[in-house]
Amino acid sequence: MIWNTLTYTGWGRVHRATAQVARPERISSLAAIQADTGAPAIGMCRSYGDSCLNDGGHAIDMTRVDRLLGFDTENGVLEVEAGARIGDIARRFAPDGWLPSVMPGTGFATVGGCIAHDVHGKNHHGAGSFGQHVVEISLMSGGKLQKISPSKNVKLFRATIGGMGQTGAIVAAKLQLLPCKGDIMTVTERRIENLDHFLEALDNSKSTYTVGWVDATAKGEALGRGILEEAETGYGLVPDAKRSRAVPFNAPGWALSNPMVRLFNAAYLRRVPERGRTSVKPITEFFFPLDKLLEWNRLYGKRGFHQFQCVVPVSEAAVLRVMLDQIGNAGLASPLAVLKRMGAGRAGLMSFPMEGYTLAIDFPNRAGVEPLIAELEEITKNAGGRVYLAKDATLDPSHLMKMYPDLHKFAKLISEIDPDGMYETDQTRRLNIRSHA
Amino acid sequence: MTDTWIILGGTSSMARAFARAVSRNGAQVLLAGRDMKDLEASASDCSLQGAIAAEAIRFDARDANTFAPIIDNASKLEGMINVAVFVGSMPSQDQIDADPSLIAGTVTDNYAGPATFLQMIAPAMEERGGGTVVGVGSVAGDRGRIGNYVYGSAKAGFHTYLSGLRNRLTRSGGHVVTVKPGFVDTAMTWGIEGMFLVATPDKIADDILKAVEKRKDVIYTPGFWRLIMGIITAIPERVFKKLSV
Numbered sequence: 001m002i003w004n005t006l007t008y009t010g011w012g013r014v015h016r017a018t019a020q021v022a023r024p025e026r027i028s029s030l031a032a033i034q035a036d037t038g039a040p041a042i043g044m045c046r047s048y049g050d051s052c053l054n055d056g057g058h059a060i061d062m063t064r065v066d067r068l069l070g071f072d073t074e075n076g077v078l079e080v081e082a083g084a085r086i087g088d089i090a091r092r093f094a095p096d097g098w099l100p101s102v103m104p105g106t107g108f109a110t111v112g113g114c115i116a117h118d119v120h121g122k123n124h125h126g127a128g129s130f131g132q133h134v135v136e137i138s139l140m141s142g143g144k145l146q147k148i149s150p151s152k153n154v155k156l157f158r159a160t161i162g163g164m165g166q167t168g169a170i171v172a173a174k175l176q177l178l179p180c181k182g183d184i185m186t187v188t189e190r191r192i193e194n195l196d197h198f199l200e201a202l203d204n205s206k207s208t209y210t211v212g213w214v215d216a217t218a219k220g221e222a223l224g225r226g227i228l229e230e231a232e233t234g235y236g237l238v239p240d241a242k243r244s245r246a247v248p249f250n251a252p253g254w255a256l257s258n259p260m261v262r263l264f265n266a267a268y269l270r271r272v273p274e275r276g277r278t279s280v281k282p283i284t285e286f287f288f289p290l291d292k293l294l295e296w297n298r299l300y301g302k303r304g305f306h307q308f309q310c311v312v313p314v315s316e317a318a319v320l321r322v323m324l325d326q327i328g329n330a331g332l333a334s335p336l337a338v339l340k341r342m343g344a345g346r347a348g349l350m351s352f353p354m355e356g357y358t359l360a361i362d363f364p365n366r367a368g369v370e371p372l373i374a375e376l377e378e379i380t381k382n383a384g385g386r387v388y389l390a391k392d393a394t395l396d397p398s399h400l401m402k403m404y405p406d407l408h409k410f411a412k413l414i415s416e417i418d419p420d421g422m423y424e425t426d427q428t429r430r431l432n433i434r435s436h437a
Numbered sequence: 438m439t440d441t442w443i444i445l446g447g448t449s450s451m452a453r454a455f456a457r458a459v460s461r462n463g464a465q466v467l468l469a470g471r472d473m474k475d476l477e478a479s480a481s482d483c484s485l486q487g488a489i490a491a492e493a494i495r496f497d498a499r500d501a502n503t504f505a506p507i508i509d510n511a512s513k514l515e516g517m518i519n520v521a522v523f524v525g526s527m528p529s530q531d532q533i534d535a536d537p538s539l540i541a542g543t544v545t546d547n548y549a550g551p552a553t554f555l556q557m558i559a560p561a562m563e564e565r566g567g568g569t570v571v572g573v574g575s576v577a578g579d580r581g582r583i584g585n586y587v588y589g590s591a592k593a594g595f596h597t598y599l600s601g602l603r604n605r606l607t608r609s610g611g612h613v614v615t616v617k618p619g620f621v622d623t624a625m626t627w628g629i630e631g632m633f634l635v636a637t638p639d640k641i642a643d644d645i646l647k648a649v650e651k652r653k654d655v656i657y658t659p660g661f662w663r664l665i666m667g668i669i670t671a672i673p674e675r676v677f678k679k680l681s682v
Contacts, residue, residue: 001627001628001629002627002628003628004627004628005628023624023627024624025448025450025453025623025624026448026472026475027474027475027478028472028474028475029624064450064624067453067478067479067481067482068481068482068485068486069478069481069482070481070485071485081478092485092486
């Protein structure tokens with residue numbers, strides 16, 4: 001059978017969709033499916049909100065189209081099918097001295113998903129976004145396979161990167177990999193006392209990979225305290241990454257109640273000695289710290305969770321204090337909160353990154369969370385910042401135009417490619433993207 | 438010396454997973470099937486996963502003319518020749534009821550075609566004094582059931598063939614593993630209702646590779662299917678004939 005009726009969710013598990021899902025294993029069957037019924041392509045559904053959902057419609061699961069097609073050992077260009085997972089690529093090529101140039105926080109993300117959300121990683125300040133390392137994309141749009149690149153059909157290329165699948169199915173891509181020393185990381189962790197200290201440390205970091213963990217429950221003097229991690233790839237021998245384990249059931253609500261999170265965060269901070277420490281780890285443990293805990297989204301219980309992620313310009317760094325203050329007072333944050341410095345690199349019309357600071361925080365889906373996120377989104381918009389669509393499930397559509405200045409161009413192009421809206425998702429409908437054409 | 442794996446029905450997801458697994462062990466791989474473009478993509482994948490060499494080659498269970506070139510090709514390579522058979526087709530019982538002429542093709546795809554191929558390659562394996570045949574059958578071959586007894590009977594024929602081939606090849610140091618998968622999450626079973634305890638192709642590939650290493654004769658994969666089929670085959674026929682399991 002081609003279509004299978006499935007009920008599925010994004011990683012945050014707040015929204016769900018029941019859709020007719022096809023899962024081709026070959027390009028020839030993908031072409032047949034697309035010719036029959038155009039539908040958005042989806043991958044591992046690691047986006048948090050509703051960008052992979054199409055309730056009441058169709059979707060094409062690309063995860064079985066996942067082969068390595070070619071690798072040029074001279075220049076490090078890898079040709080790979082869209083369903084291949086970024087962590088598998090890293091594990092395969094790091095021992096040979098190559099890594100995906102940009103890796104998101106989970107190795108389970110597919111190449112297609114990384115392109116469609118123009119993801120960034122812990123090296124964004126230096127390396128830019130995922131899409132900046134894409135040499136060519138094979139795109140199947142309306143049953144027709146075409147190759148697009150920075151030099152061929154540029155408009156479509158820039159709309160496909162960060163384009164949330166709205167230009168068709170990404171079938172394969174050529175990726176420029178980055179030379180690395182080997183498959184281990186040298187990681188230096190340091191305690192950070194407060195927000196000012198954090199921003200200064202992020203600005204001054206000279207490392208290739210830099211990421212900050214923030215204790216989002218801290219208030220007053222300690223507001224913005226956390227841990228700064230800086231890392232470089234290296235060569236050597238470390239024990240294999242620990243075996244992954246799965247969260248067996250939905251956690252009860254009190255597991256992430258405010259007192260528990262405060263206790264956890266305080267302990268987590270003290271894990272790093274006062275004078276800091278340097279250690280070596282397998283690459284996957286540094287890049288994908290949560291992947292060894294399979295189905296960790298169950299820790300948020302059956303109601304799921306939201307992740308809020310924004311970026312604000314450097315000049316507006318002060319609003320981060322306002323946000324952290326509101327988050328701390330609301331007492332709704334989970335331990336998962338990340339602060340990073342971003343460079344200007346972005347490759348698509350709808351790409352998220354901008355030069356500035358990005359803050360990402362998980363909130364269990366409880367009373368008061370959506371209003372809090374709405375306030376944070378308002379602050380972001382007023383600061384000239386942007387909310388990340390890969391995480392979004394709540395954004396007010398009226399904020400979109402100010403956050404994404406190329407929205408009009410993008411909407412116009414996708415309306416031409418897909419006049420019937422066959423690639424629309426729950427997210428594009430909620431944000432009313434095509435109305436901006 | 439590098440071993441060769443001929444993989445018949447190389448476009449199936451179980452075959453792909455198995456090809457990847459033997460490639461990571463550094464085998465030479467011949468991927469045989471009908472969709473050459475797809476097989477070529479899989480061959481590239483195998484090479485990049487660690488295969489010493491990987492090649493796509495045409496095989497059609499219903500066209501015996503495609504068999505000899507594959508055997509010639511493998512005979513030129515050094516090392517042991519191994520064959521893994523993943524070919525098969527499963528028209529629904531309803532389709533067969535409507536058109537009984539589909540039976541001939543089902544028997545060819547699941548039994549006669551692969552058995553003919555194995556019969557032709559057996560002398561080359563005997564000559565080299567070793568090698569392993571992996572034959573993928575099905576739990577459906579253990580007992581005829583109302584839901585798919587044509588497919589099941591073809592697989593049963595294949596099981597019996599494999600048992601005989603094992604008896605033969607064992608004399609020259611060769612080996613045959615009969616694999617009986619339960620429900621596997623593949624394109625063939627996608628969207629079929631009533632599936633339970635579904636295993637991934639990677640899990641099946643992993644089980645097969647372990648069985649090859651340990652020279653097991655007959656495996657159920659996942660292993661609990663041995664128990665389920667033990668119960669199903671123990672039901673007396675006079676009771677079973679009234680059941681719809």
